[in-house]
Amino acid sequence: MFEPEWLVEAKKYMGEKEIKGTQHNPLILQFWKDIRRGGIKDDETPWCAAFVGAILERCGIPSSRYESARSYLQWGRELKEPGLGCVVVLLREGGGHVGFVVGTSSNGDLMVLGGNQSDAVNIRSFPRSRVSGYRWPANISREPQSLPALIAQRSESES
Known part of the structure; x- marks a missing residue:
């Protein structure tokens, strides 16, 4: 099965997470720099769009270069249905969330690889x-490609 290079790149960061307190994860700060938003100096600022953007940029694909998840609604080209590796923009109370679709769960939910999902990449x-x-x-x-079935790890009502 063909796996887009940005998914291969994104998987390298599984498990990275925020550092609680006054210290900040230098990798998350680098994600901001990668999308040309280096003025953000903490890992508490919602960073899902920084993660997606940094991964795309590292693969030579221009990102939205914006800190808003919803900025990806204007990026690239629209798909009517999800495919392996596509960017998905999700609604959430107070804003949006963005990540990469990697499959479906047994109940039909989307499995999303993203940053700032419970303060981590997962x-x-x-x-x-x-x-x-x-x-x-x-x-x-x-x-x-069409989506593979994956076992749901945990449903996210908020991210």
């Missing part, structure tokens, strides 16, 4: 009712 389950949009890099001509 894979979590999200209901499709929260989806605002699916996006694919504009400069990648290969279409995404």
